[in-house]
Amino acid sequence: MTTQTYMVPAISCGHCTATIERELKLVAGLQQVKAELATRQVTVEVENEAVLSAVEQTLIEIGYPAV
Ligand SMILES: [Cu+2]
Numbered sequence: 001m002t003t004q005t006y007m008v009p010a011i012s013c014g015h016c017t018a019t020i021e022r023e024l025k026l027v028a029g030l031q032q033v034k035a036e037l038a039t040r041q042v043t044v045e046v047e048n049e050a051v052l053s054a055v056e057q058t059l060i061e062i063g064y065p066a067v
Contacts, residue, residue: 001031003045004052006066008059011040016064028055042066062067 011017017035020042024033028050035042042064044055059066 001045001047002049002052003043004055005041005043006056006059008035008040008042008064008066010064011037011042012033015044019062020059020064023058024055027051027058030055 002030006064008020011020014037017037020035021033024030024042025054030044031047032044032045042059044052046052046055056066
């Protein structure tokens with residue numbers, strides 16, 4: 001199990017965090033996700049590191065790329 005925190009500057013309101021959480025929950029191997037408006041951070045817990053690339057790709061696809 002791996003935990004990773006991303007900075008996602010495009011987060012600007014509660015809809016953003018809800019969208020990110022909803023979409024990342026669809027990624028196979030993702031166990032937990034928390035998107036925070038105040039810090040513009042997305043923290044994920046995944047089964048293994050390989051899942052992180054799918055998480056990063058999904059963030060790009062939905063318009064919230066990690067920096
Ligand atoms: Cu928003």
